[in-house]
Amino acid sequence: MSSFARLILVRHAPTEATRRHAFPRDEPLDVAGEAAAAGLRGRLEAGRAVTAPLRRCSGTAALAGFEDAESDARWSELDFGAWAGATLGEIGEREPDRVQAWLDDPQTAPPGGEALADLTARVRDALDEYGGPGADTVVFTSGGPVKAAVVAALGAPDSAFWRIDVDPCSATVLHCRSGRWTVRSLNADPRAGRR
Template sequence: MREGYDRAADQVNTSSDVYMFSCPVLGWDVRIVLWAHGPTSAVRTAAFPADEPLDAGATAQAVDVAPTLPRVDAVHSPDSKRCRQTAAVLGREVADDPALRGLDHGSWSGRTLDDVGAADPAGLGAWLTDPDARPHGGESMTDLVARVGNWLDGRTDPPHALLAVADAAVVRAAVVHALGAPAQALWRVDVAPLSATLLVGEPGRWSLRSIRPPGR
């Protein structure tokens, strides 16, 4: 597996894909690649994540996908196990970035959707339809979009190309913010494990360039 890490690190640092992601004429000189973490038990069982590690075999999948990622100047990740283990396959220094932490599901963390639906159907219904709802006592979808949007727009001196490993919900929130869409649109963005989403632009003016399935 160490050889796989080295292979991934070598190839992700030398990919020429990054050049197709710039558009200097329009001033789009900042590129942010949002790499969704690998599969976990929470993803597999439709559960609200707690701090699960990657599934068995997910690290090998991440090693295979890493060479398809564009070259970047820096890598950021929150401190969750799933994101740190995904980022580790790049074989690079990873900066801790608390603003990229996953959605706080409060008392629902670690529970399956079916379990919550049986115990609190009204709360789950509100959460699924109202972006301001937080029946679990954690963050609302509106809170998440605002937090991630502040992270994007607060990058006053960012590296020109940054890769951020994050939960799917964080990636979806970044897309919603970039498009200027309402928080309800978060449910309309599909982000698969190990997919890469590319935003280009500058703080306050982002464009969605692509959402690439794993390995594409």
């Protein structure tokens, strides 16, 4: 057993919403996304596997060889409420003031959705649990929780969330020693080598 925790955060493979840059619903991977997820098989090593309970995340986990990944809702994407299915540009044309408030204030939520502050709070809660020494854990999740975990590891304000990009099928690796998280790598392509 290791003296530190190693957390490998894998953003799900592409979906139709990913390609459109739309706020996602709970949708499956598209055909190209399935091929990309299958390309992760044998590239990730971990003693424990976890997935957000979203079809795109559990589908990525299964195709990557982690069919038995346990589900943890804290790793679910931000709930975009009434904005799900639309792009930021489309929403910005209809509700420019509300979009700007959402981008400026982590406490502001989309209509019927979740505030960024709520996402970062639940991801911090998960990090507290996963931070003990032990086996490596791979988590199949969405871009929002990966970004929230990086913000938490850096001790940055929630507003730093908007300054991080995370690609589909990328791996972000965090280490935790004595309750302190560090960012080991960000947005790496695990298909280029083992992580």
